[in-house]
Amino acid sequence: MRRMTYAEAIRDAMRIKMKEDPDVFILGEDVGKFGGCFGVTGTLYDEFGEDRVRDTPISESAIVGCAVGAAATGLRPIAELMFIDFVTVGMDQLINQAAKMRYMFGGKITVPMVVRLPVGAGFQAAAQHSQSLEAWLTHVPGLKVVYPSTPQDAFGLMLSSIEDDNPVAFIEHKMLYGVSGDVDDEVKKIPLGAADIKREGKDVTVIATGKMVHEALAAAEELAKEGLEVEVVDPRTLYPLDKKTIFDSIRKTNKAVVVTEEIKRGGYAGEISAMISEEIFDSLDAPVVRLGALNAPIPFSTKLEQYMIPNSGDIIKGIKKLV
């Protein structure tokens, strides 16, 4: 076992794949000597040089588009956007090009690329640097969407994402970068499309993503004191989604809470909730409880920001609606 942070785990997975495959390279703003906006690429520039850890101008459209062109011609780029909020600038390249090329061209061109997208609120970066926009991406056929919550998952999922022959949106929560955890010594991939039960329980299922996994675990710990056994399911990849693990859990507990950090309106939590209601309605004792951020831009004020994002207390309240 190795102890490492979420950021170190992502970096180590990239390092391993870069050593293995000369076609893997990184591009993005300040990923070189500077080490990345959140320090994720760190020392990779010193280890691999400027050709493989490429600083780009502040040109998100060119970063994503260049990755698409490089991927379509045989390389395996890892593009870093500083914040998922900036994906708007490169959105055409991701949605209309990367995601659709294979289909539009009848399967004759593949686009094996990873776009790293830091999400999340928590350090007063306000409305344009704090969003959780995963639902924009899960909506688009052709993209895979990955969202780890722990160093182990970040490590194993990054290995798989780089190896994947499809464009992968790799979502990272900024507030988790410094969180430490155990990572297997063995270099073991985690397949895309495999959920993980982060805590077992028989009374209520909480499906949570990213930082909300940790909030859900805290809620479960608290409720355990009252004798309530909460099961926490982390999908880990939003698409492909491991419906089986989610449904099996609900078939056991008959109660489901879905919690994500997204703005609640139109969030992916809605999609998960709808799947549960459509496909295993008979297993439910009560309607699915869905928790998300308020339908507001992310505010600057610490007090307001903290209020509008779900926390373990909100999750406890959500669970208590069902028991």
Next chain:
Amino acid sequence: MNLENSRIIDMYKTMLRIRKFEEKAMNLFAEGKIPGFVHLYIGEEAVATGVTANLNTNDYITSTHRGHGHIIAKGGDLKYMMAELFGKATGYCKGKGGSMHIADATRGILGANGIVGAGQNIAVGAGLSAKYKGTGQVCACFFGDGSTNQGTFHESLNLASIWKLPVVFICENNMYGISMSQSRHQAIQDISDRAVAYNIPGVTVDGNDVFAVYEAANEAVKRARAMQGPTLIECKTYRHRGHFEGDPAIYKPEEEQKEWLAKDPIKRLESFIVENKIQTVDEINEINEEIKREILDAVEFAENSPEPAIDSVVEDIYTDIVEEVNLV
């Protein structure tokens, strides 16, 4: 310029192949046999032809919504192109792309593109790939005057310039961004002026003169292969048709149309060939017949091809996932 006669004839054939393909597509669209959008390249044939005459099969191109000409010039197969226009299973994209999304990876054709300016960034990626792997390939990036007002134009030329990538940017200035004339959509006359901003060579050539295009592209491709960086070539040309088939093009003044039709690139090359006794009029007529037959063969292939199977609608999205095919 020293071009062998056989190469001049090849260029003529390519231009004619594009013209006849487009005229056929125009008629088939009018007859209702081709659905969707069709953007024709008629009048601009010298650009694609003059540029691709400098490329190898494994060199890359990125194309546009007006892409048939680029694809034919890069060696695309007329049968698979026509079948794609018909939406048939045998088409380049199995009927899932249509006119605006034809690609052929085996010939370095990285796709026509329905988003104006999007190919510019992709070309930069292809150029990076060639440089990174040291393959000696170049990427020719075709785009229209309209796209030079997109952010992608600036971002991609800047990136290709600072990284000295083997990309040749070819602006087909056909004088219109959809209905808006160049004089209304930008305050410059020569788009090649913009090269100054990236410290790269910028040249403007007569885009209806295939030899002028060939020479400019020759220089630019040499420079690219020598890893000296990109070039911006502006080819001044004219779109004979509307933006898409069905566009009556009321915004194009009659005088202007007359003037440009007189400068038809194919007629010009034909006159050159006959005047210089490279071929006789009879031989030219024979080439015309030969190309007509090629086009008819392509149409026959397309018409006799099957429609795509329903199951294919959810295939080719991912390399490893096939989506649910039932609506209910």
